[in-house]
Amino acid sequence: MRASDTPARPNGLSGAYRAVWRWHFYAGLFVLPVLMLMALTGGLYLFKAEIESAAYGRMARVDPRADWTSPDRWTASAQAAVGGQAASVFVPDQTDRAVQVKVRAADGERTVFVDPHDARVLGSIEGDGVMGTVKALHSLTLLGRPFNILVEIVAGWAIILVATGIFLWWPRKRDVAVAVPRAGDPKRRPFWRDLHAVTGLYAGGVIAFLAVTGMPWSAVWGDVFLNKMRESGLGRPPAPSAASPWSHAGPHDTPAGTGWTMEHAALHAPGHGEARLSTVVAAVERAGLSRPYTITIPTDPDRAFTAARAVDRAEDARSLYIDGRSGEVRADIRWDQFGVGAKGFEWGIAVHEGRQYGWANRIVMLTGCIAVWLLGISGLMMWWKRRPKRGGLGAPPAPPGPRVRAAVLGIVLPLAILYPLTGLSLIAAVVLDRLFVLLFRWKAQA
Structure with a gap:
């Protein structure tokens, strides 16, 4: 990325808008590849029973x-x-x-x-079979238990993506609030921008819900929160006398x-x-x-x-x-x-897995998974249309002054406090962003 990749102040864009846009860009850059993998495996897991029936039907029938x-x-x-x-x-x-x-x-x-009926062995499969592999990929434990911490980081940043996306979509004096798809040429950037905005508008709530209800499976936050619920009496019941x-x-x-x-x-x-x-x-x-x-x-x-x-x-x-x-x-x-806390999270998990409300539940969750891919593909196409000709990431310019950065902090700070690993990753991202800015300024002056 070079300091001259983007204009110093794009016409009509406030400092706060540019600050949020910059972090929306970085969040998508770092999180969407993993989020798309989780959406793919999560979408497959919604059809666990059907897939297993097709794969192991002969062994399962007697x-x-x-x-x-x-x-x-x-x-x-x-x-x-x-x-x-x-x-x-x-x-x-x-x-x-x-x-x-x-x-x-x-x-x-x-x-x-x-x-x-007669204890006859009909066959066997390794572990939990194909859906066990899908589940391990979804939780990232297939790559090793330590990678499960990425679930919390990715889920936290997914919520940040939704929140910053709503901020960017919000109607202002400029024509940016797109509520329905508009006819356009797929060869041009506005088509992909509108597709991105409309998809995020209608699926953002589902994506945020999936991120929040996926937190119980995270290696750090899930264990800590479960223990807190037990200690407070809001979790599992006490053992019978x-x-x-x-x-x-x-x-x-x-x-x-x-x-x-x-x-x-x-x-x-x-x-x-x-x-x-x-x-x-x-x-x-x-x-x-x-x-x-x-x-x-x-x-x-x-x-x-x-x-x-x-x-x-x-x-x-x-x-x-x-x-x-x-x-x-x-x-x-x-x-x-x-306890009430345990009930809330068990309900959330059942909805997350598409079980609680039958087929309607499954379709809504599948829509969220498909939306993640549409957002990823449209985001990539938008970047491709505006990528810098001389190389670099082409990130939106960093606006000066603490006031505009407060717009970003107002969105991400509550999430960073609620989800500590997301907060630590945010600190690392801020440090790296600052180092990039200083480096490019130095290069520009050299």
Whole structure:
């Protein structure tokens, strides 16, 4: 980028407008590539059930029968097929569907499809299959756990993009407020500017919602906020008086399907004798937990098994903590026991994943994902049309004076306080921007 790439003061643009435009440009430059990846994988994940049915339909289907064989035979068959220890079992709600046994094998986790009627193994896939890979890409954990911190940074900057975009769109004396698409030539920049503005106007709220409700999965903010909710009584319910206090389950004993609020929450169930899956399944059925549900098998023999109902609507959630030896239900956790903070975030996650309100919910979230790509492509085309002929980024010029910079701080500072990693990245961006400005001034004077 060179100091002469753009005019010192474009006609009709105030200092505040140029300051916000500059940071909108930088936010898009650094965040949109990752945001577009998350939108692509998120859009695919909305159709998880359909994709998995197409990919593994043959392994997942069985001849429907009324009777089940012993659930202990399910895990025994799965363990014998791939070698390893059973970690969880997904029990479907239809008699023509296979149970899915997650097994920790020497070469990683595998999901084994087992006929519940005769314990015959129908096939297996690595980990959670194709959608497991999509989910890992979406959370960036496929690149390594440390990369998950980018979720918070990208989500925070996505909100900044929406906020600065609204500021730039807002009607002034100039003709900048575009509410409907206008006919134009795709070879010219105004066409892409209008497409960018209209897309951001109508999809900005959905994109901001996706960013905010995606925060619980972030490596830093999500864990801190979850702990604060627990300490304040706004999160998960206290352990029942008849049970031991909640303990933190390690990676291998993390209950599956219990949701963000009950993540890592485990109960002790010390006793004598052998814990059996058949005992747990019988207790789950007696307790009236609706199928489908997932039973997590702890590696620690003194921990309770967890049975969590697989639900679409957040308020239908229910989890049982069961002694694998006696079949005693040590805790029965339902929606009305959650604190108001936990309810809010569980609802947000269900809407984020397109489950809460059926197909309408899914379509709205998909629209947000498509909008991210339209904004990215139109933003790239706008830059391409006005790119500097002598090279460089072609960023909007930096306006002088602290007053105009206050316009940017007024937008981003509250978000930087709420999301600390976004704030740290903002400080780094401000320092780099200042260094660029000083460097280009020095070059211009040399």
